[in-house]
Each structure stands twice: as C-alpha cells, then as structure tokens.
Amino acid sequence: MKISTMKIIFTCLLLITLQQVRAQSILSGKVSDESGNPIELATITLLKTTDTSYVAVAVSDINGAFSFKDLKEKDYFIRISHLSFEKKEMAVTPGVNINVLLGKSSAQLSEVAHHARKPLFVKEKDRLIFNVENGIISSSQSDLISLIRNLPGIFIDHQQNILLNGQEKVLVTVNDRSVYMKGGDLMQYLKTIPVNIVKSIEVIAHPSAKYDAEGTAVINIRTKSKIATGLAGNLSVGTGSSLGYDKYYPRHNAGVNLSLGQQLYSLYANYSVNYKESLGDIHEKLSFYQNSSLEQNVFFENIPDKVHNYSAGIDIKPTARQSISLFYSGSNNSRKVDQVNAIRLKTNDTITDVSSTAIEHYSAGQNAVNLVYRNSIDSANTITFSSDYLSSHKNNLGDYYNEYTKGNNWQELVRNNSFTNIMVWATQLDYAVNLKKGTKLDAGLKYSHVATKNNVEYSDYINNEFKMDSLKSNAFRYKENLIAAYVEVNTHIKKLEIKAGLRYEDDKVNGNSTVNQFRVSRDMSGLFPSLSLNYPLNKAWEVGAAYARRIARPNYVDINPFVYYVNPYVALEGNPSLLPAFTNKITVNAQWKQMYTAALTVFRTTNYFTTAQFQNVDTKEQKLKPANIGDLTNIDLNIAVPLDITKWWESYFDVNLAYQKFAETGAKVLGYPDNSRVTLQLFTQHSFALPKGTSLEFSNTLITPSVQGQFKFSTICSFSAGAKKTLLKDKIELKLSVSDFLKTLKYVGTLQGVYWKSNYQEKADNRQLILTLKYNFINKGKVKVKKPAWISNDEKTRMK
Secondary structure, rough: OHHHHHHHHHHHHHHHHHHOOOOOEEEEOOOOOOOOEEEOOOOOEEOOOOOOOEEEEEEEEOOOOEEEEOOOOEEEEEEEEEOEEEEEEEOOOOOOEEEEOEEEOOOOHHHHEEEEOOOOOOOOOEEEOOOOHHHHHHHHHHHHHHHHHOOEEEEOOOOEEEEEOOOOOEEEEEEEEOOOOOOOHHHHOOOOOOHHHHEEEOOOOOOOOOOEEEEEEEEEEEOOEEEEEEEEEEEEEEEEEEEOOOOOOEEEEEEEEEEEEEEEEEEEEEEEEEEEEEEEEEEEEEEEEEOOOEEEEEEEEEEEEEEEEEEEEEEEEOOHHHHHHHHEEEEEEEEEEEEEEEEEEOOOOEEEEEEEEEEEEEEEEEEEEEEEEEEEEEOOOOEEEEEEEEEEEEEEEEEEEEEEEEEEEEEEEEEEEEEEEEEEEEEEEHHHHHHHHEEEEEEEEEEEEEEEEEEEEEEEOOEEEEOOEEEOOOOEEEEEEEEEEEEEEEEEOEEEEEEEEEEEEEEEEEEOOOOOEEEEEOOOOOEEEEEEEEOOOOEEEEEEEEEEEEOOOOOOOOOOOOOOEEEOOOOEOOOOOOOEEEEEEEEEEEEEOOOEEEEEEEEEEEEEEEEEEEEEOOOEEEEEEEEEEEEEEEEEEEEEEEEEEOEEEEEEEEEEEEEEEOOOOOOOOOOOOEEEEEEEEEEEEEEEEEEEOOOEEEEEEEEOOOEOOOEEEOEEEEEEEEEEEEEEOEEEEEEEEEEEEHHHHHHHEEEEEEEEEEEEEEEEEOOEEEEEEEEOOOOOEEEOOOOOOOOOHHHOOOOO
C-alpha cells in the first residue's frame, strides 16, 4: 500500500473519532495509595444520594481503574474499601474522572483476610486471566513451558507449537508488548523467564490493534510489579524428578529476587538457575504402497539441560508525571543430547538394519537492554517511548555414527555444525488521549530491524579426519525491516461499547546465501482491522461480537535453505518459498453476571503453515520442513464456568467443542486427504482452601481425537495435583506438586501421503514430582515498579 493511501486512511479514522459523540452518563476513576501507586482489587460500591440504596459495584483493575456506565442520576455516592486500606466515602458526579486516595489500615488483618486471595481464573469480556501466583501446580513449575501447558484451551503439540483450542497460532506477549513465538523459538524464550516473577497469564482471544498483528490469539505474561520500600525479595529452591521410568531424571531450580525501593527510584535484580535431565521416545512405522516399510525407534536423553537467567533494572520518577525505566536481562543455556535410533527398512525380500547413535552439544546466549520513557502530560494525554537492543547467539554441534547391516557391514560418521547470530533493534512511540464524553484514542508507531547470520557445516569422516562437504554446507544472511502504525478508538453510543482499530505493518524481508548466491525477497505487509462491540441487555446479561484480521509470519530460520542431518533417512530442511498465513476471525459471545461466558467463533486461515513430512517413496528418505499445507476452516463453541462450590472449594470448567477442517490447495504435493474432525476439549481445575494455611489443587485436561494438517491425533489427557503449606505468617511457602500422575500424556496418531501412511507415537517423562521452598522477606510500605515491556519480543522470539 502506498504511503499516501495510508495517510488518507489514518486521517479519516482520526477525523471520525474527533466528531461529537452522544452524551453519556459514565463515572470512571482510579484508586491509589498515598504514594500514588494504583490499588488493585479495591471494591467500589455505587449508591444513590437520595436514600443510599444500592446501584452497582465494581472492582479496580491492575491499574487501579474502575468505571460505571449508563447512569441516569445527576449525583451519586460511592464507598471504597480494601482489606489493607482504610474505607472511604465520597459524593460523585457522572461525566467526571475521579482520583481516590486510600490510607493504610491501622487494624491488623484477621486470619481470613490474611489468607484472602484472588480466584485462580477470572473471565473478562476479551480475556481469561490465570493468577499464577495463587496456583500451586503452576507456581511449582521450573519453567514457563510446563506452566502454560496447564492453561485451559492451550495445547502444545508434538512440534512444540503453542495453539489455542487446537489450531489458533498464538502470539506471546510480556506486559502487553507483542511477541510471536513458535516451536523452538518459544521453548528457548520461555526458559529465560523465571516462574517466580510471573504474576498472571492472560489468554486474549481477540487482540486489539495495539498488539502486533502476529498470531490469531495472544498469551500475555504479566510480571509482578510491586516491591516494598526499603529492601524486599524472596529466595526459592526446588527439587524433583520424573517417576515411573527406567531411571530417575532429576531437575533442580533456585532463584533470588531482590529490590530496593524509594519514593523517587527503585532498583531490582533477579537470578535463577535451572538444571534438568529428561527423556524422549519416538516410534514411527511408515508403510509404502509398494510392499515396503520403514520403522524407526528414537530414544534420546537431555543430560543435562542447564539454564542461567539474570536481570537488573532501575526505575526513576523525576517528576510526578514522568518515569524512566532501564532494564537489562541475559541468559545462558547449554545441554547435551544423547540419541539412539534403531531403523529397519524392508523392501520386498531385503531387510536393512541401521543402528544410528548421535551426540549433540548445544549452547546459546542472549543479552537485551530495554529503555522506556513515560510522560503523563496531563490527566488526558500520555506519551510513551520505548527502545530495545537484543543480541542472541547459538551453536549446535552433532556427531552421528551410523552402522548398516545389509550383507556386509559398513559404517559412516557425519558431523553437522550450525551457528546462528541474531541482532534486533526496535523502537516504539505510543500516544493515548482521553477525549470528551467518554471517548479514548490510542495511536502508535513502531520500527524494528533484524539482522541474522546463519552458518551450517556438513562434514564426512574420511581417512581419520572430518572433511567438509561444500555441496551440503551453506551460509545465509537475513535482514528484515518492519514499520508499523496503529490507531484505536474506544467509545460509547448509549449502552453500546465500541472498540475499533486499524493497524498497518510494512514488513520487507531480504536474504541471500554467501555460498551459492541464492537470494530471497519477501513482502509480508498488510492492513489489519479489528472491531469489538459489547452491549448490556440488563443487569445480568451482556452480549458482544468481535472481528479481526491477523497474520502468522515464518520464523527467521524457517526460510533458510539449509538441510540439517538427523539420521540416514531423516533430515530437517528450511523453506525459502514459505508464505505468511492470513486469518479472518469472527466471534459472538454472551456473559451472565460477569462470570459465565459462552462464545461462538468462526475463522478461516489461508496458507496455513506447519512442519510437514515429505517422503521419497523410492529412496525412503524423509524431509521435515515448514510448508503451506493448505487452508483451515474452524467453528468452535466455548463455555467457561467458574464455580464457588463452598467457601473452601473453588472450581473452574472450560469446555470447547470445535469443528476443524484442513484442505490442501494448489499442486497438492503433500497428498493428504482433507482432514476434518469434531473435537472436544475439557479443562477443569479445583482448589481447596483448608485450615492453618494449607491448600490443595487438582487439574485435568482432555482432548478427544483431533486433526492438524497431515496429522490425525488420538485422545490426549493428563492429570496433575499439588499441595501448599504456608508458615510464619506467609513468609515461608512449601509446595509439592505432581504432573501427569497417571502417565497418560503422549501423542499418538497417523499421517498420510500419496503413496504412504505413517503411524506415529511420541512420549516423554511428563510425570514429575516437584518440591519447592520459598522464603519471602519484605519491609513495610510499597512503591510501584514497572516491569519492562519489550516492544521487540515479536522479533526476539522468532529466533531459533
């Protein structure tokens, strides 16, 4: 799209928002403590001035904000209360934005108040909030990968893709800043975020124009944002092991969080280390329509997998309306993988056995710096500037020894050495303004530059030395420049709440091989509108609808024309012809008493891409590479039901019934038949608050047979449980959790090509027992600390 056209579009949208809207009766405000820090979970009760009769109630959000809509009286009375603060009452008038300051409560918290906590799951109009710090199973995990597995509707497939309701590609964000994560990128990035700094995780089914256009849905990781004046922090240690396998695979973790806060500045630092040993077991049997078959059993162990994470930052508040944040984070990861692969090829009357063993050494490191400046110019205007610099490197060295048995024995030794360097620089400017009569306008610009260097060296062991194969070795350079702009309007027409947004992303990609002069150039630009409507039918019922257009772009490494050796019959390969996928999504929903929600979603994705299996029926060699496998049609109904069964038993049920169909388009080189299926996903979570600081938790996930591209999966299910005990007035937390305690979590399925069919099974040491001990120390008084919100996470986590 030309720049002049974009100017016209944005100018028109701005002019529309600046027009007069109909007068509304809205009362909004913010609850803060005496230091100006927002107070979350304050209860605001709205009463009539004439007889103090009840009108409505609201709860302040994480920013201390609250609002009441569709008010008919000219004057009201509000009561504000919070367990840790003094109660307050005041007269108010609709149409005015008010600020409420609460002083500290002089009374000591009672035992009930002391142990009061937020629900594990909170369902809002556009998102599901999972309060991680209140969970036992979730907060006991050593990494975010295991934690995210416990979210309702979230599924991590056998290719390490995070999917919502089975098929929707997910964008992961940190503190509302977008991050596109998939496959190996996702796993590596999540290892760098310690679980003990995560406050909550939000699943946003319909992200607005503020978010990068990547992904059909968003998982937002919100970090803890408050520390005490003076010195505060916590120490944690954890240990555990897998249970019920041929041997124990231990895992240990430890971490420390420190913060030093004053009124004008705050310092904070974090260090954590994770040690993990694990196993994987894959079995595949390929049947060809030529009276031949290929069967392979792969067993591998990660011994060990070590991750070190460290971060430090400073927040400065030079004036009451300005803040500056500088944040640094780094990580180092190393692991060794031992792999044994037994392969048997049957062709008519000939049998070939191959014993393939491999040792892989992997190392990676990442450094990042984030700067944020925020200026609340006045009560209506706010401007935020952010800038990031990131660098990442990783190296994977693998030696593969293959021994063939076919008449005479013979052996071969090959080496695969790959190296990747990635640099990202990104900057963003956001502007927010509160217009007259309840209308809010947000707008922003973003620029990012990504440069990667990728080398792969393939060598054969000949005459007692490794000699590089120049035909298989390669080097690839890649650059991407993205310019994005968005505008979003929030307004009301009587009871109808409207949020309309428009985002444009100009994304240009250029890559070239320095070995064979291969070049690739790609334009992945697009215009991405979004719209959501909400309308309260009465005090109990509210209905809504939403539409969005989204994109899924390939990972940086996906388009590299490299071939990575796995074994004599299997190789991984990049795909420079890979196209981005586009999705159009519509949802209608209804909510009862702001608790129970039902949503019907329809979306269609064109050029859906995932890792596909290409099979040579003559040589029996297999290539796994990302490919546009066709179009996806999805229709699903989701019902979310939170239940407080008793005062001490809290439950959450999430049911999703979906029809999904994959249809290969174009030349149909994969040759799989149209895959379609109705799938049921069921998630339940039960929490039990027992006396004397003891609590229990139980969760389970069930997914009936499903489809994904070439794959047809059998039923997947898992069960987890945990217990928690607090001591010394919550200074000490002791947690014990066991995941997949019935050992039912595994991937079993089939996939089919033109002249072949594969039966596939993959499992790992998912049953794990983890014991964690945490000690909290904190001084009295609290100040706000804004955690870094990375604007470059979209680029950062498309790294592999």
